[in-house]
Amino acid sequence: MSDLADESSSDIRRQALACREAAQAVAALSTEAKNDLLRAMGDALDADAEAILVANAEDLRAAEAKGTAGAMLDRLKLDRQRLAGIANALREVADLPDPVGMVTRRETRPNGIEIARVRVPLGVVAMIYEARPNVTADAAALCLKAGNGVILRGGSEAVRSNVAIAGALKRALRDHGIPEAALTLVDDLRRETMVELLRLNDIVDLAIPRGGEGLIRFVAEHARVPVIKHYKGVCHLYADADADLDLALDLLLDGKVSRPGVCNALETLLVHADVADAFLPRAAAMLSARDVQLRADARAMARMPGAVPASDEDWDAEFLDLILAVRVVDTLDDAIAHIRRHGSDHTEVIATRDEAAAARFVHALRSAVVMVNASSRFSDGGELGLGAEIGISTTRLHAYGPMGAESLTIERFVVRGSGQTRNLRN
């Protein structure tokens, strides 16, 4: 197959090929050069703040005119403070360790060849996202940090904001002598063009969709390039027979109330029958005071004033709202069976003082993040020490759980010998 786009190539194919070519220049950059670039990108955002906010105001006006809902408008909206936060996030990515070139293992074989496992960039990463214009800068920063080219396909609601942000970032690329195509903002926002992009498996190494379940399913359905994704986070807290109940209440409140609209919020509480009497009335009082609606099985309902009966669907639901499903279980194994059946492989928490129960919970569940006596809200790239997050994977391939810059690289083999051969002399 020829690497060169001929005249019959589509625009998106030509753009992707240019990004791949430019990605080689990014891959060759030193750590210092990449970090300088990222800081310059932060400065460029600051310098263009006025123009970006004007563009964003136009996006907001257009969205309002179309009758867009409040939550979406909030995701779309930028102000001076948010924009400064985005610029600072770029500088923070500059401060992260560089995954490229990292030697993860070394071994010398009996025949004397030395084998190192070394991280290299993936190549070209396509981000597919919706209304949040901050993704344009955040994703670009992490992809470039990891030595990749990035193709950004944002939502039409944010098009003016994205163009303004990408314009600032590209200026920084130009000033550092890096081909602008290393950061390619797709300007043709038709669905069929996105599908074409998702089928360029000879050019694009990975697609990461971020947004609602509809977008993610669309990407997964149409892609021929590898996709890393998570559909939803149905996160569980299990209060064990031997739980510290005060601690369990803290985890419950933090997990359900502190930010109910995010994927690491709790959706279901499972309580061991032995502590149901002591725990559930306190939980009900605490949560009702915070306007949380309780949907419970019969045994939980009997102990939770104000609760309503849970439907079958409630056990599989990601409410993303002040709603909690509650069930009483007779054993740890019943809790595990419930989570296996209804979980989404995202994040599960056990509250217990019993080390054996904790070990069994961790061993039996294969979710991306399993926690003992800590809040589900820590299931986040920053909180787990990755520095920044490009997405979360609930697919057990390549990355599982929150993904940082390292997830945008891959280990390969570098072998050094002194003339060893396999079948000539031994």
Add this chain to the structure above:
Amino acid sequence: MSDLADESSSDIRRQALACREAAQAVAALSTEAKNDLLRAMGDALDADAEAILVANAEDLRAAEAKGTAGAMLDRLKLDRQRLAGIANALREVADLPDPVGMVTRRETRPNGIEIARVRVPLGVVAMIYEARPNVTADAAALCLKAGNGVILRGGSEAVRSNVAIAGALKRALRDHGIPEAALTLVDDLRRETMVELLRLNDIVDLAIPRGGEGLIRFVAEHARVPVIKHYKGVCHLYADADADLDLALDLLLDGKVSRPGVCNALETLLVHADVADAFLPRAAAMLSARDVQLRADARAMARMPGAVPASDEDWDAEFLDLILAVRVVDTLDDAIAHIRRHGSDHTEVIATRDEAAAARFVHALRSAVVMVNASSRFSDGGELGLGAEIGISTTRLHAYGPMGAESLTIERFVVRGSGQTRNLRN
């Protein structure tokens, strides 16, 4: 989506669901239990040797009756020695380290939560392969070692052999109290059933096709489950201006002649112009004596008696035969540019005494395996220290290069705290 197969479920879906259920039992096994099982599987193959060879003889007769080619017959054929080798390979997998439960990193965050990265099984792995019946045992062993269930879809040519081998292996599973569905041999070999299997992305975690490029492209085209694959190995040897020419000749002979039909054999030789006069006539004499056909550019042809002109296609070809493409390049960068343009991301070798040239070659090329002064034939799971190999990936995702048992697992996060919350108290 319900986990339970209803009556309208297809056979293949029901089989896959049973495999996923059984995979949980495999995931829960201790290292010792898994190793006992693998040794018992080896013993079962030995015990059933007679029946397996009878079945294999029938497969061979049927293949011959259909006029199957010699190379395919050789891949299909088992004899006592080959079968003993397969049984021993199972015991060797037992002796490998267990990747499951391996803690790859630990960190304590400022708030006191302890984060460990721990390897867990993928779940269900589907192997799609052609005529080699040894894959039935080899792939099953590696998948089980890594705590997975395995669905085996072999070629119709080997169906009797595969049934006999799988029967022996399943007896070992039964004897160890593990549900037989952990090893599921697909008995319906229609293409549409394979396509259905490849679309079960709610059940199957990974598909690994092994065989000719046609099969692999078919799998990649139809799969909705993640696929790890390599299409071909167009491996390069570059003899640098500062190469030790005797060493380079050894690498050339081993790489091209020792087993030309495998993917880590050399296909193209690139020679720096400064050493073309000294190197190419010797290379031509050595290779011609081994019946290697030389397809060369003009400058190489002038120095290689018997060479014929290379066509444009030859630079992209995986000959899998005693054929070598040869080109003279003026600089290291020209060699890198050639490999970037024509390579398959599999394995590239530089012969040089110049450390800077070696470093530049390694840095500039992102192939899965890059070697300095060592034969391309070491690009193999066993030779690179993985113990055994389930496949090779030239896709920069999840695994890149030869894949062993570890590539059938994924790192997840295990977090231990003492009641830390994110937004309640700090």
